[in-house]
Amino acid sequence: MSVVYTETPTAGVAPPVRASERAYRQLRGEILDGLLAPGAGLLEVEQSARIGVSRTPLRAAIARLISDGLVAGRPGRGFMVTEMSVDSIRELYEVRRALEEHAARIAAERRDPAVFEALRAQFVQAPGLLERGPAGLSRYYELITEFDDALDAAVMNPFLVGALAGVRTHLARIRRLGRDNPGRLRAAAAEHLLIIEAILAGDSSLAAHATHVHLHQSLTNVLAAIQGHAADPAG
DSSP states (O other): OOOOOOOOOOTTOOOOOOHHHHHHHHHHHHHHTTSSOTTOEEOHHHHHHHHTOOHHHHHHHHHHHHHHTSEEEOTTSOEEEOOOOHHHHHHHHHHHHHHHHHHHHHHHHHOOHHHHHHHHHHHHTHHHHTTSHHHHHHHHHHHHHHHHHHHHHHHOOHHHHHHHHHHHHHHHHHHGGGTTOHHHHHHHHHHHHHHHHHHHTTOHHHHHHHHHHHHHHHHHHHHHHHHHHHHOTTO
């Protein structure tokens, strides 16, 4: 009887990332961080050489980015990073309001109090994070992600969570407009704290209203930042 040997991954060693996944992660990260600006061209030959993958996995990565709404075709000239116009931002916030206000209502009814108690303690300390430079700012945005994750877990609705995930992909591009506005970041932290307290109280109407106020303030700030950038001759 012959013996068949199979290769097993070494314990504790992560499997290598596929070329298409690596290209997708890099391009997505660069788009969300603004390193690839809206309207930037993405030529296959150029990008495959820059990232260090062949054109086949690069095409697979671009196909995923198109599905995400982050990249679009450009007739005769490859692909481009999608634009973020004022109209598209307003439309995104219309969807965000509908989804997040409803999610806050449900979370107030289904929440795990221990999870939101821990979040409340973290958000009470959030203003201090914003005084600690880039490291503190990075931790603050991690805290926002933790809030989003807690909201998703409380909702327990995969369809609603999936819709929220699609919206948050584009919000990551918009969110960096507020990074130079410490006053707005402190206000946003306070707004998140109010949402958390409403969820903890089990008050679905208040949770939805606090979310509505937060999103109104967020959109107002984003539009003001865009207007200020357009008026800046150096921008």
